[in-house]
Amino acid sequence: MNAVAARLGGIGWTHPRTIGILGIVLGALAFWLALPPLASRTAALPVAIGILAVAAGIWTFSRDERRVGGGAIAAGLLGIAFGVLATRSSSTHLDEVVVWSALGAATLRYATPLIYAAIGGLFCERSGVINVALEGMLLTGAFFGIWGAIWAQSWAGSAAWLVGVGSAALAGMVLATVHAIWAIHLKVDQIISGFALNFLALGITGYLFIDKYGDTGTPGDVPGIPDVHIHFLQNWYFVGPIIGQLNLMIWLSFVLLVGTYILVFRTPFGLRLRAVGEHPRAADTVGISVYKVRYVAVIASGAIAAMGGAYLSIGFVHSFNEGMTNGTGFIGLAALVFGKWRPFPTWGATLLFGFSSALADRLPNAYGNQWGTLFQALPYLLTLVAVAGVIGRSIGPAAAGRPYEKQ
Amino acid sequence: MPEGALLELRGITKRFPGVLANDNVSFELRAGEVHALLGENGAGKSTLMNILYGLYTPDEGEIFLHGRPIDLGSTRAAIEHGIGMVHQHFMLIPVMTVAENIVLATEPRRAGVLMDYDAARRRVRELSERYGLLVDPDARIDRTSVGQQQRVEILKALYRGAEILILDEPTAVLTPQEAKELFEIIRSLTGQGKSIIFISHKLNEVLEVADRVTTLRRGVVVDTIDAEGATEEGLARMMVGREVLLRVDKKPSQPEGALLQVEHLSVVDDRGLEMVRDVSFEVRAGEILGVAGVDANGQSELIDAIAGLRHVSAGRIVVDGRDMTNADAKDTLDAGIGHIPEDRHRRGLVLPFSLTENLALHAYRHAPNSRRGLLNPRVMTARARKLLSEFDVRGGAPATPAFALSGGNQQKVVLAREIDGDPKVLIAAQPTRGLDVGAIEFVHRRLVEQRDAGRAVLLVSLELEEILSLSDRILVIYEGRIVGEFPPSATEEELGLAMTGGRAAA
Amino acid sequence: MTDELSAEEAIEPPPPDGIPQPQQHFRSRFGGLKGAIAPLLTTILAFFMGGLVVLLTGKNPIRVYKAVWDGTGLNWFVHVGHHSARVPFGTAHMWFPWDTASIAAQNLQQTLLVTTPIILTGLAVAFAFRCGMFNIGGQGQYFAGTIFAVWFGSSFNGMAPLLHVLLCLVVGTIAGAVWAGIAGILKATVGAHEVISTIMLNWIAIWVGSYLFGQGGPLQNSAQKSIPISNDIFDGAKLPVFWGLKLLQGLSIGIFIALAMLVVYWIVINRTTLGFEVRAVGFNPEAARYGGVSVARNYFLAMAISGAFAGLAGAVDITGWEYRIGQNDIQLGGSSGIGFIGLAAALLGRNTTLGVGFASLLFGALINGTSGRQLDPSIFRPDLAGNLTTIIQGLVILFVGLNLGGVWVWLKRRRRA
Ligand SMILES: Nc1ncnc2c1ncn2[C@@H]1O[C@H](COP(=O)(O)OP(=O)(O)O)[C@@H](O)[C@H]1O
């Protein structure tokens, strides 16, 4: 094994990191080979390539590039596992599952709540306030989104979803305001107050859900957030099926993304926001109100994350259930950390996690329900691997989590 | 010198829980003068200036500008009144550029909402040329030197239109040569009509740069005098309230065999930069070896490597004949290294722990403090009681948490722990940082005692005075290399030159 | 400002990554009786606000709380008379002031049954806290414990009873330790933050468990293939029930295991070198490192020990009264569940031995009192009540972190300004 690595080294790629990255690519390749359109039917290929990946990983690891090496080892092992699994499934089913364009569309759908959560988190954490309450904010948004839409249905008709999104954002802001008071003024540990809000959100939405819709569930004819049909795009090869017919909230998330980038990195407000998150006392000494900036950021974070929740309930699944977010907010938080608190890398991370959810959703078709249950763990597993592989290196806003003591 | 008060503080009183930081302080600044505020650590200088800068609200007292009372409820108000402050610890955001730091909160805009980075750069360049403060607007703060950071801080104040500039211990982080440059800058600023409050506890600097000197002692103004005609001795007496020994008195050393040998040592820091490069020296029993140098020239990495806290990339460390290269911290401590870390809050103490627990921070794992993994609280407490009285720690019983002690007493606890471990080699990193004169004398005496008891003492300090008065031999470290060895009779200028990389005759 | 600034930095060393360590609030701020005041106020406030929610949705909170109270069985202590009780572990009877066979007694047995795992998951959270870590993964570690206890308990038919039950408890404990140890290793080696990794491990455990006991899963019961539930564990793997009837879910000796663990926790934390190191690392990892303590090793050990408590909780539940586990039970535990209640119990109990014990009893009573079995649906729907419990739990955590003195100072300052 090492001989191979050494030979590769001989060609001049001696840098361990290069080898490690090559290993990660090989790991992904091992899996991909077994999928359509190539759909290798023999397990030998993914196993062989996966082993190469692991070898490269071990070699890299031993050269003190531990993170990249570990990543390559993990990628190789996962590549072998999933590659072999894929060759075991029935080929026709696999063709149905791995329709790349459909997977692409599903990826965007699953990534959208994540990106709202992550962008919400970005504002909050860039200002120096940790937000582990994203999960609760999503859930709150999901409930009040559908509640608002149902409530407005009689008088707002098909525009009721607007009321839904609005009430979701409002509810998210209320929740976030509590977090802000607790974190900023009362100087409570931000992780604790965040978790308290998660439980509160879970309890309150569950309570109201049972109280209002407990016997029958949310009605089936909830006015949803409309899809945007772009007719001329729909026939385009590959991209047509992905973006030709996307939910409005998905398009809005792209706008949000670009807007966030400009706001945070190109405006005076953004500069102050980052200053407050990095060194609040320095910001204070030049006359910036640390508390005001933090309140604005935290409350905005609640509104944004809750809009992601509204998408989840009235844009995606069109119903509500107790605790329906299932850790989505935490994956969004992980994506934020994975993306180093920058909008576009964070978006990339949400796409990655969204892809794994899309895969987890479609794979049962190929393997039957029993295995499908196991695949549900995939997004969480991937997040865990990401946390282990990269996040340790990712350094956030220096003052995050520390209450600021005004004199 | 222009007459008439530009700024006046009258009867300022500020209390912190348990401390009267300023007691009825009155202070007057004339236009165009350099007014030094002198006082030892903890005298209340920074507190007074923070009040003037709107960061603290005074409990009593008034502030007058041009004879009119003003209300300084916030830093914004202070800035609007033309007051600027360079803090003792710089208020710069490390991950941002020089220009971003300077314009923060008064940013030039484009199209009403966007940052105008070009304008920001341009204005920084204009200012820096006008005052002769050269900086690169696009450099990230964490990649610039301390001297440059200080210039950025001064520019920050000037950018906001400061007419009155407060410099809080600006020379603490500078070499003697850099300090000289700063004095030039100060003179050119007063030449352009600015008035300056210069805070220091270093007498020679005050005499060199100031027009008048106000001395604070324990929150009370002792006197305001003209710098002309004042002497160091006179100022020292005002500052401390008694005669002070400017030199530690000690017998000449009688060094014996080497207890610590460092051979061709190289160490990299967390970012992968080589901070210690091919360093060799030895410390013998019965001597104090001083290592002088400007902050961040590899001292911390050197100490950490010797103490087993950082991986050594090349070279050898030998403690009393045993090779301890890359041993872990526990084994290194057990091999006879005692370590007074440079930051007692961050590294020296577990602040919420009781003094008993802090004093047992190394010894807890050895009998009789513990046996087979079970602690013996009674033994630990008895030991703590003994050490607290031996080292004259005031204000704490064995069960008192460490955060309840004053800085000097906290340092005594660290000292007690390290000395009680009976080390062969004692590393003292900035052992007197932030202490008052009484505590400094105590620490110095103890270090000399350890030397006389036949231990090898490695003293690393940024204070040249401390190095010169305690060391038997002096090494100068610059950019990770030892650039010279000096006898204790060397002058500050000689050392200062070597500290900035200028070759000196060794 | 300078001295004070460095002090502040020292107490809160910069976090290794974006999410900081749990901070000093976890330190029990007061000792003795005084320490109970703030948690008591917190509890009262939380129940009061929970009552407001009930009131706002058109129900009578007093009737609701009364019904919950009756269901907890705590009223058993109030009814004193002439009764007799079985001597534990024997057949003889003796005089006893309370009726051990009343309805209230049965309710109380169940409250204590629920209290048992909460004590253990509470200890899990508390132990990690003392090392400066926030173990949110109690639920996943609990499931790891249940899964292994069920697996071993439903295998090895005919094994010596005492041995069998011990085996179940031990493998459950180890499983929990390993599951948490993963997060510990990740934190110790690459600095992955334990909040995210333990949450992810929770979900992985949930889906793996769902797979194992689901239809066609490898650990699904052998009798009825349409029901996604495990086999029952063998009688030999069940803990003895010493109060009440086994069939009616009487109280097993698991409660004594939990109480013993409270003592173990106190001894380990306060009287061992391991506990000394764990606390030093928890307060100031940098200073601990300077004192020769291996920070990475302690992160791993503390996490593993923490997980062991939670795993034991799962094993005690299986061997004590559940005897089997269904896919449903697992999937319901995603965001509320015993592991999360342990979090509230540890916070409310301020990580002290007595505190965790009493807080666990409070939550045990609350959960039992609001369970479908105890609560009269004509007064309050049990599924509403379950959510009310979650709300109260959230409120407790929200208020318990508050330094009530700090709020007071803040309000006073505001009034002056
Ligand atoms: N924010 C604060 N809270 C409590 N005590 C403080 C604070 N700032 C300063 N002090 C105390 O006030 C005294 C004066 O401190 P300071 O003004 O920093 O002195 P100097 O700048 O002269 O060294 C010291 O005893 C210090 O510990």
Ligand SMILES: [Mg+2]
């Ligand atoms: Mg000062």
